[in-house]
Amino acid sequence: MKRTESLGRIVVTLAALVAAMGCLLACSRKSAAGGEGEKAGNTADSAAEVTVTTVARADVTSALTVTGTIAALPNRDAKVSSLVQGRIAGMMVAEGDHVSPGQVLAKIEDRPFLDQIQQAEAAVEQAQANVENARLNRDRNEGLLERGIAARKDVEDARTQLSVNQAALRQAEAALALARLQLARTEVRSPLAGTVVKRFASVGEQVDGTAATPLFEIANLEEVELFGNVPAVYLGKIRVGARLPVITDAFPGKTFAGKVVAISPAVDPSTNVGTVRIRMSNSRRLLRLGMFLSAQLPLETRAKALVVPAQAVYRDEQGNPEVYRVEGDDASAVPVKLGIETKSQVELLSGVQAGDTVILTGGYGLKDHAKVKVREGS
Incomplete structure (x- = not known):
């Protein structure tokens, strides 16, 4: 009985093993088929x-890209200084203001110059009196000479003294004119129509009356120019009058119309580059001095x-x-x-x-x- 049960268990175990092997074989075939399909798919998708x-x-x-900075046109930009020494009593304009020729920009304290005028006027009056006295003395000596009373030397001395006093009067009058001119110069005026692009001083500061201490920079910005450096090899391909677009990062997407107005007749021997001036209209005052720009110079089409x-x-x-x-x-x-x-x-x-x-x-x-x-x- 026990032997029969053992044989039964062996048969069941063998059957289970056969079934398991069959499943493994089937799975292996499916995997192989799937791999071949995937490989075929990869080949199709390799394009x-x-x-x-x-x-x-x-x-x-x-085109050649030329970069540079904005500058005012020649003779349309000026640094304005006081022509006299003194303390600044008033500043009449600020940066960004538009000014006309002759407009007062600043005032220098004028009390010292008024005193100089008074002194000069007094000197003129004294010189005029001296001239009048010398003239009377000459006339008197000439009359005495005609009557034989005065010596000719006295007449000549009187005439000489009159000439000396007349020269002194002219000198005093010139000093008075200069004093009046200096008083007028206490009003610092604009030499041109334009915009105050920079103010260098404030009320109360002392100025020395030289160009070394400017008070303002005035520029006419109706038109401006781009000064760009161009390698010498390209200078011969650029023509005066050529029109080209100009751009700046300050106004993305906006293009300004430029025109070549001058090409440098010489190049820098150390860098072998020359300067090209490109002019642009600036009626809306968008472009400012010193602003960085770039332009596309057409070379060949x-x-x-x-x-x-x-x-x-x-x-x-x-x-x-x-x-x-x-x-x-x-x-x-x-x-x-x-x-x-x-x-x-x-x-x-x-x-x-x-x-x-x-x-x-x-x-x-x-x-x-x-x-x-x-x-x-x-």
Whole structure:
């Protein structure tokens, strides 16, 4: 009986083992089938997704970016100083104020100059009295000489004294005129119409009456100029009268119309650069002295050139330019020679023809004749 039960257990165990092996075999086949399917799927999905563009013909212009700062036009900017020494009694204008020629900008304390005028006037009166006395003395001596009473030497001395006193009168009158001029100079006036762009002093400060201590800077800002440095190799390609766009970070998206008005006839031998002056209208006073600007100077234009967007040009492992020409699902690497390059497009001098389809985005890392999938809508 016990032997029969043992045989039964053995049979059940063998049956369980057979069933387990069958399940393992089935799972193995499913896994193999799944792996093959996944591999096939990976092969189908290995094509790189790209966007494309077409090689087109268009006019393209090369330009040189010139940077510099804003300055006033020649003879339309002045640093105004007091012409006399003294203490500042009043400041009549502030930065940003518009002024006209002759307008009083500041006042220097005038009490010392009024005193000088009084002294000069007194000196003139004294000189006038001396002249009158000398004239009477001359006339008297001449009368006595005619009557034979006075000596000729006395007459000559009287005449000489009159001349000396007349010269002293002229000197006193000149001193009075200078004193009056100095008094007038206590009013510091604007030499031109413009805007007060800077104020250097305040009421109560002492000035020495020289250009070394300016009180104001006045500039006419109706028009301003950009002074830009240009390498000598490009100076011959720039023409006076050329019009060009000028931009500044101070006004993003806004473009100012510039015009080349002068090209430096000499270059700096240490840097081999020359100066170009670009003039702009500034009726709204948006541009300020010292502001940093950049301009695009046109150098050369080529009509109907073969062009592509700048991002359609890639580089091979050696750094040489190339594009990927797309035919069906094949992308072939085509070496190209570049011409004029701008921020938005590049001229291609060789390697492609108008109408060729080339990769715009998605071409980085692709090999020659790589399989690609063009993104819909590109």
